[in-house]
Amino acid sequence: MQAYPKSPLMGQMMDQPLLISSIIEFAARHYGASEIVSRRVEGDMHRYNWRACLARAKRLANALNALGVCMGDRVATLAWNGYRHLEAYYAVSGSGAVLHTINPRLHPEQIAYIVNHAEDQYLLFDLTFLPLVEAIAPLCKGVRGWVLMADADRLPAETRIPNLLSYEALLAAQPEQFDWPLFDENSAATLCYTSGTTGNPKGALYSHRSTVLHAYGSAMPNALDVGSRDTVLPVVPMFHVNAWGLPYSVPLSGAKLVFPGCALDGKSVYDLFEAEGVTFSAGVPTVWLGLINYAKMNNLKFSTFRRTVIGGSACPPAMMDTLMDDFGVDVVHAWGMTEMSPLGTACGLLARHEKLPREEQRKILRKQGHAIYGVDMRIVDDDGQELPWDGTSFGHLQVRGPWIISSYFKEEGGSVLDRGWFPTGDVATIDEDGFMQITDRSKDVIKSGGEWIGTIDLENIAVAHPAVMQAACIGIRHPKWDERPLLIVVKKTSAEVSRDELLSFFEGKIAKWWMPDDVVFVEALPVGGTGKIQKNKLREQFKDYELPTVTRSN
């Protein structure tokens, strides 16, 4: 780290590094009886509290020491949201090693690449992933041991996995006494690879300092707003950017934590919400679909669920309306990325918006919202010139702050900052009141005659048509305009709509020159490991597509 000049007069405050271990110590000591409830992959429920969680995390820390894990060593997980994964979060980082959470939805070869790139020493995994580990173990020669997060009697009789250990057996052999080491707060704490659509995955290497600051920032009223009276169910997985920091912000708030394990279908999630009195949840838009459908089909309401944060990709307006109007659940639209720990913005109305008509309020809530203190942002044009905050100028969104990466692990991708700012790859507007709205990805935006067309707006309008299930818009080469939009649509089962009917649905909703030049109906859209539509694949697939406007306009 850079050494900043010191004042001739330094403050006289206690010198305590910001360490992840202090979070679980705080929760166990000050909110020791607050519960952690997990639906286990074994099928049953598990309950304990922050005090017991700390005791087991300390056993695991002792076990890691006994296995020879040293400060800075990477220890990986392939696991759902559950109490053992939580213990690993604290035991690994708290003892000075680096927790590397892996997305099990990636292709096995990609997982093996990541394990080898990270030089993981041990890998902890849930029972569900035994077949996956059988497949990748031979490809990961550097891993010294594989830890099945289950009792010893769950270990398979025969296996190709070398040095396969039982998590519970490891813990049982260790004492609960462990003193967390004190070390420099800029030491690495966790490692998370981005599921980049091009090239190999790249790692974001968070520090203890960045994690603690992100936990403070994300717990604040303007962000996740987590307090001791909440019961929080993170649907967003702990293998995906640390579940948006909830495994840290929940214990520092003393709240109750509920883990859904691998049962993410509508019924399982609904039942857990009701049984445990969940007040707050967080996840990407797709996970809410199942829950909403299940509740609607069975004519159910939520008794305690009051607020949810939706991020990862833009929340479809219809989903926001359903949650708010039909279920009375406040939706907080949030934005961030792996490189940002991940939270950057969250959207809430200002006091002066309270008297606006409902539809005007809803328009604001569909934006990605205000930066959380700790994050600064700006929009720039192709030449790097800053653009005004007027709600209409849109440009490349750049961010900076103490929980944003300065480079990728092992310097993959080289120098990533643009004069101190991290280029997010998103295109956005920011209005006079500081509300940011993503209009596109930089690589997806369509450049037509020197102007930009945002594809997210076009897709949102398309999916608002009753016959449309999914839609993606991409730019197609055009001799006169450089690029023009092509709309690619998956229709709902047994629904019908023609090309011209769909195009006329756009009339009056967009500027005329934003109108897609054509519509293609397909059976399915290519989807990546985190549930996002892979537009690069669509562009490849349609790279020779000839727009009907080409002959007409030439």
Add this chain to the structure above:
Amino acid sequence: MQAYPKSPLMGQMMDQPLLISSIIEFAARHYGASEIVSRRVEGDMHRYNWRACLARAKRLANALNALGVCMGDRVATLAWNGYRHLEAYYAVSGSGAVLHTINPRLHPEQIAYIVNHAEDQYLLFDLTFLPLVEAIAPLCKGVRGWVLMADADRLPAETRIPNLLSYEALLAAQPEQFDWPLFDENSAATLCYTSGTTGNPKGALYSHRSTVLHAYGSAMPNALDVGSRDTVLPVVPMFHVNAWGLPYSVPLSGAKLVFPGCALDGKSVYDLFEAEGVTFSAGVPTVWLGLINYAKMNNLKFSTFRRTVIGGSACPPAMMDTLMDDFGVDVVHAWGMTEMSPLGTACGLLARHEKLPREEQRKILRKQGHAIYGVDMRIVDDDGQELPWDGTSFGHLQVRGPWIISSYFKEEGGSVLDRGWFPTGDVATIDEDGFMQITDRSKDVIKSGGEWIGTIDLENIAVAHPAVMQAACIGIRHPKWDERPLLIVVKKTSAEVSRDELLSFFEGKIAKWWMPDDVVFVEALPVGGTGKIQKNKLREQFKDYELPTVTRSN
């Protein structure tokens, strides 16, 4: 600062120091239109917003530079809560100098002592304090200039004050362009002297890091819970531990800020609450008395006021009941001290308390509550042994954390920590759920036959009697028991109660051996600069008092 060991693998996050300047930059940039409204000491109202506040703070920073103020230099204020004081908060600390806020209620000689001890280079003061500054200026030879926070036409024609300047004239001469310097976050930012009851005042020297971390911690839902939709009126003065950090936590939350100036009478405060739509306020118990009385006498309710934080000293139970039951204002009981920036704990119910009967809930809310993440606490006996958290064991309360001092300015008082913990001088219990309750000051607790008697409980019971206005309890030497409690009481105007009537009022409310041995009625109690009863003066006054129990028990 101590160098903690570095991991072989350091995180790869942006290296940004936590600096106070980033708070106002954030507010101006992301919530630029949120208002700051001040009742000026000149008598009129002043309105602007965070964007304009930043511009003027930068003018002031340029002016300080022009005056030759260097990094680490102390710049003092004698000022009420108002927009100019806020500008000084950011201009002084942001430019690398140290803001020294002085309590104008101290004795002029004490103020002169503090100014000289701090080696203040400049002193900024409100028009109200012109006579005070005339009195102390000759005693403060080191001060290079005195800045009247007003227009140039308010400067007196004749004055003994050397180098008297107009704040507005200084700002008018400077540009709005100023780049905040980047420096080590452990650099000193603000200096605040404790109004110690014994010895000379001692300075707490906060750093940029401690101030920013305190701002994060104090804004969280479990603490002050400040969000962008709030309108915050700090009644607690900006000369008293930085108004509990509100000048920092409010802008990082984007809220509207309302300053009462010097008009703290019930009518003025009530009118401001209603005119500006105040939702949240904070102050010591005494300031609420005037407001409550005014509202009651005029049969008024609050339209927008929803929540208040009360700290500084324990909130009398009757005041909490009045605010909650009669006015529907949630009371958050908080505890802290100058040496803690100041917030340590805040009290809120847990989810499982929501179904308790009202009186049971109220008992919990009277406690000082849970530590805010960033603060750790423990209770120890006279030998330094940690005591259990059982709600009944009471011991010396000790704290530690990154916003707690490690020593006083210029090492006054020598080494203050006890094996890394700061001894608060309070005596407290902590229950199984982590709720802390102050039972006394260490020096006030009465040691009777080897057991401790908490005087705060006894005083709270006394003031609940309809004839009692104020009460203080002190320990009186006793040949058999070492000390026994004496209750000293100020009766309400035209109210009557006898010694025996008052003692019988305690029956059934306390353990028998806690019963005061005698009652003395007085006209008034000695009160210090911050409104607290000076028990050391009472102990001096009654040091030869003979308890009626002495002869009886011997």
